[in-house]
Amino acid sequence: MIDDNLDEMAVAAALGTNWLGRPYYYAVSIDSTNDRLKARAGDPAYPNGTVLLADFQSAGRGRMERQWEAPPGTSLLFSALLRPDLPVERGAWLVMAAGLAVAEAIEVALPLSVGLKWPNDVVLEDGNAPGGWRKVCGMLLDTSLDPAGRLESAVIGIGLNVNIPPEALPPAITPATSLLAIAGAPVARRPLLIGLLERLERRFDAVLGGASPAPEWAARLVTLGQPVEVSAVGAAESLAGVAEGIDEWGQLLVRDAAGRLHTVAAGDVTLRGH
Ligand code: BT5
Numbered sequence: 001m002i003d004d005n006l007d008e009m010a011v012a013a014a015l016g017t018n019w020l021g022r023p024y025y026y027a028v029s030i031d032s033t034n035d036r037l038k039a040r041a042g043d044p045a046y047p048n049g050t051v052l053l054a055d056f057q058s059a060g061r062g063r064m065e066r067q068w069e070a071p072p073g074t075s076l077l078f079s080a081l082l083r084p085d086l087p088v089e090r091g092a093w094l095v096m097a098a099g100l101a102v103a104e105a106i107e108v109a110l111p112l113s114v115g116l117k118w119p120n121d122v123v124l125e126d127g128n129a130p131g132g133w134r135k136v137c138g139m140l141l142d143t144s145l146d147p148a149g150r151l152e153s154a155v156i157g158i159g160l161n162v163n164i165p166p167e168a169l170p171p172a173i174t175p176a177t178s179l180l181a182i183a184g185a186p187v188a189r190r191p192l193l194i195g196l197l198e199r200l201e202r203r204f205d206a207v208l209g210g211a212s213p214a215p216e217w218a219a220r221l222v223t224l225g226q227p228v229e230v231s232a233v234g235a236a237e238s239l240a241g242v243a244e245g246i247d248e249w250g251q252l253l254v255r256d257a258a259g260r261l262h263t264v265a266a267g268d269v270t271l272r273g274h
Contacts, residue, residue, distance in 0.1 A: 006055065028054070033157060051079070071168050095120055122136055162187050244261070252267075
């Protein structure tokens, strides 16, 4: 039996961060950790770095009002509240930093090949999956801006499928997986969480210090150089082309068959030709 307790006492005893997860709050069950911290974004009782983790979410969210589903006690479901004082475009850097931290935390725990998928997914290689990759983690950024257009607060939500049994994985367009499903054995969540929070803090510090994570993030993107189909937010038709790169702000650059380069700020991408 794995010691899998994620409550305040158990996590505080192991956490080596300076500011992230200080304080750290645990809930057995909650609606959505992002919604809860968003509601507290202006409350000084919840300082920069506050982390809220739940063992179950009854209304877990993805982007665009989609749902995030995970059976109780199987995942890492948490959000971090930051008051970063950055220009709004650098919100994308925070998501990139989070993706890199998740990828590294998984790689330290397990001998797996971890990739990133534009715009906000962490994926694991699976030769049997359409496209060759499955989604193990999704990230969600909620921001509020001050009158000057700077980030007043940023809530970064992370949903990482750790011990979801294969038969309980939710059906999804980007096929889902878990560390258990790929590695074949349950993974202790507490050391994974501690390692992840420590990496997140280092990567957020780098972003706050002005360092762009975009080159490292791009290097891990499984979509680059591949034929893709992109459904951009707000566009009536999807776009087919080759994902050539990203720009500094994480927008995807797609070259269509006529040679035109399109810049896609937000949307979903599927790999074609597999
Ligand atoms: C995301 O959205 O991937 C962001 C997910 C963020 C979840 C965390 S959990 C803690 C925090 N609190 C919250 O309420 N949310 C954050 P998106 O790219 O829109 O993907 C959502 C889609 O992924 C859904 O429409 C499903 O198809 C699929 N999906 C749902 N649950 C999944 C899971 N456990 N694993 C993989 N895919 C899933």
